[in-house]
Amino acid sequence: MSQNAIKLGYTHHAHVRAAQRGFSAKQVATILRYGRKRYQAGAIYYSVGRKEIDQYAKESPQLKQMNGMHVVTSIEGAILTMFRNRDFSILNHH
Numbered sequence: 001m002s003q004n005a006i007k008l009g010y011t012h013h014a015h016v017r018a019a020q021r022g023f024s025a026k027q028v029a030t031i032l033r034y035g036r037k038r039y040q041a042g043a044i045y046y047s048v049g050r051k052e053i054d055q056y057a058k059e060s061p062q063l064k065q066m067n068g069m070h071v072v073t074s075i076e077g078a079i080l081t082m083f084r085n086r087d088f089s090i091l092n093h094h
Contacts, residue, residue: 014079023069023082027062031071031082034060043080046071049088 010018018028034056035046048066056063068086073079 009077010079011081014081017081017083021082021084023071027066027069028071028079028082030060030062031066031069032073034063035071042075044073044075046073047088049086 017023018025031046031048034052035048036052038045038047047070048063049068053063053067068084069082070085071079071082
């Protein structure tokens with residue numbers, strides 16, 4: 001696990017998922033900074049979609065490669081997991 005990952009507070013599960021799903025520590029940090037933030041099921045979902053890519057195009061052009069990437073944190077800020085899905089309806093409140 002890189003020092004960047006440790007500083008961001010990854011759980012063991014999140015570290016495994018990052019490796020499996022090809023998420024770099026830099027991408028996770030970018031998603032946490034620019035991603036859409038939603039509170040759901042006792043966690044915080046940070047998501048990058050077309051809105052964020054368009055809104056931050058000049059400031060963070062690398063977002064274009066992160067379309068559909070999501071990072072889930074605890075309310076306290078620990079990174080719990082991450083996944084890819086361009087269907088944002090999964091983030092609707094139930």
